[in-house]
Each structure stands twice: as C-alpha cells, then as structure tokens.
Amino acid sequence: MSKIMIVEDEAVIRQLISEELQKWQFETFGTTDFHAVFDDFQSQAPQLVLLDINLPVYDGFYWCQKIREVSKVPIIFISSRNTNMDMIMAMNMGGDDFVTKPFELDVLVAKINALLRRSYNYVEGSQETFAHNGLILNVDNSSVEINGELVDLSKNEYRLLYILMKNHGKILSREKLLRALWDDERFVDDNTLTVNINRLRRKIEQAGVHNYIETKVGQGYIVP
Template sequence: MAKIMIVEDEAVIRQLLMEELEKWKFTSFGTTDFNHVFEDFEKEEPQLILLDINLPVFDGYYWCQKIREVSKVPIIFISSRNTNMDMIMAMNMGADDFVTKPFQIDVLIAKINALLRRSYNYAENNSETMTHNGITLNVDNGSMEINGEMINLSKNEYRLLYILMKQHGKILTREKLLRALWDDERFVDDNTLTVNINRLRKKIQQAGLDNYIETKVGQGYIVP
C-alpha cells in the first residue's frame, strides 16, 4: 500500500484529498507545519508527494528542489497556477507531473497509479473485483455483474456503489455520499445524489435484485 504525502495549505482540500486517497486504498498524511516539510518527508518516507506551489514560508518549488537533492520519489504538483512558465519551472525542479486546479479526482488517481507503476513496478491499486450479495463490482473498469449480466455504470453510479459495498452493513449519510462524488474541488448538489441513487437502484432492480440499497429515513443509505 503506497503512502502519499500531501503538501497543501488549504485544510479543506488537504482533508478531501486524504479521504479520496483512502477510498482508493492508499495511505496518506498531510503536512501542517510548513516550516518543516523536508523533515516530514524524511520521517514519513512517502512513495509519492502531492505538492502545491503556493505555500507559507517557502513555495513548492523550493521543497521540490530540496527533496530532489536526496530522493527520486515521484512528485506531482497540484496548483491553481497554470502558466507555461509554472509548468516548465516545476519540471525543471524535478517534478514528474503537473495537475491544474480545479482538477478531476479520477484523473489525479490515474496519474498517481501510472507514476507508482513506473517508479516501483506496482500493480495498479484498483485492479480487482468486489462481491457482495449477488453483485460483483469490477473496480478496474467500473462495471457491475449481476446473474452473469455485465452492466455499465456512470462514473457517479460506480462511485456510489463502490463506497456502499465497501462499507456494507453501515448507514452512510448523504453528506458522506456527496463527498464520494466530490470532483473539481466542490460538492455535487443534493439533487444529483438522489438522481444517481435512483438510477443505480433501477439498474440493479432491472437485473433482478430488489431492495439492494435501502433508505434509512433521516439517516442515509445502507447496503445490508
């Protein structure tokens, strides 16, 4: 399981990144003392770093150069600064990739997996299936199988089913599920969640499974 270091001074973004990485089976930690980024790196020994440019004390370029003096660990810059010069500077300092805010979390995860494979010959973390109560979810291609029938899912339908199956037996609040759909650094609206839950339920029901996702009034949803 790869450990990812997040150097991001905006606490909300840092926390959401950590939650997303956890869902994709990474471990992560976020730097909060921006005077000691290098010390955190040496102590935690991460396999990959997500690094913002605009940081308190010293900027991301400084820390990238500092880390590159002692390590070839993969580094992805994540920044709202998106000029060609920023990207050129990042690469010249030793970064492996550059992602511009706002970004799609799926794209970031793909870049992380690609860098880990190239750097450590890791198998892709999401190449697997998950099975529970008659549904097999193909985590590699985002489809589900019911009674031998392969059913395609939208990105949001897949995310919802993944987190509900992964935490089956637990009631998940609407807020938690909204965060599962988080993209471009913002929450989807509440109506989008309802629409996607209903579409997912319909696909499951049409394949022959009734009441797979239960509603707990005032609490959320559960896959028993």
C-alpha cells in the same frame, strides 16, 4: 500499501484528497507545519508526494528542490497556477507531473497510479543493457553511463532515454512518447514532453555527447 504525502495548505482540499486516496487503499499524510515539509518527508518516507506551489514560508519549488537533493521519489505538483512558465519550472525542479486546480479527483488518482507503476514496477525482473554511441543504459539498476561517467537522470528522463535507445534508428512520434511516459496523454500538457527532451539533451551534452537525440520536424524524435 503506498504512502502519499500531501503538501497543501488549504485544509479542505487536503482533506478531500486524503479521503479520496484512502478509498483507494492509499495511506496518506498531510503536512500542516509548513516550516517542516522536508523534515516530514524524511520522517514519513512516502512513495509519492503531492506538492502545491503556493505555500506558506517557502513555495513548492523550494521543497521540490530540497527533496530532489536526497530522493527521486515521484512528485506531482498541484496548483492553481497554470502558465507554461509554472509547468516548465515544475519540471525543471524535478517534478514528474503537473495537475492544475480545479481538478477531478479521479483524474488525480489515475495519475498517481500511473506514476507509481512507472516508478516502481516497469523495470522489475528485467536485466537488460543498452549501449549505443557512447551511452550505456542498465535497466537492472536504472543507471546511465556516458563516456564512463554516471549521469543522474530523473525518472521521466530515464524512461525517455530507455524508449529512444530501445528503438534507436526509428522515429518515435510525440504521441507515442507521451503515451509511453504518462499512460494517458490527454491529461498532459504537450510542453511537458519538450521540457523533458530538452533537459535530457542538455545532460547528455554536458557529459560530452552531442546531437544524440535528433528532432524530425513534424514526425518526432530519433536516436540515429
């Protein structure tokens, strides 16, 4: 049974989410001490975190950054703030998805299930290694090596690189990448893909490999 940690200061919303998730056989833990979000995370060891942005004491971006210092656990931001800048900040801080309030509970459950599948199941039993133009991606242990240096990627960045390397030489449309990353792209802001592509490119360039992912205007992306 997967445990979901709910970091939401509005008690009614926290309770509604918790009750819905329990119907789907999830174990839930709702934070009530907003000075101790990180302590709760460490003591509860959840498989996924639902994280509001507007919180007492420190905001969700701060807590996401703290969690990312020690863990790659999936994080879904839930917030009434819905500007592109908020979504970009959420992704840049290490969030895996973003849900805007008000939202349908069944959509949230679908996103949680999809993210849990991607995060814990999609590399099971595989023992593949992809090597191309200085990058080595080991599917067995989810590691990426660039010019002999291990590079830390988020789950979305790793999945994106995996798909592009596996299909190198082929142009992949934005729609195909969205479906591969988020299962149902209808619930994902298109800007989320751009943020993840740009962040992945930056990390690859910082490791010394330039122009690894090319944009084909009007068509998509390619690792040539």
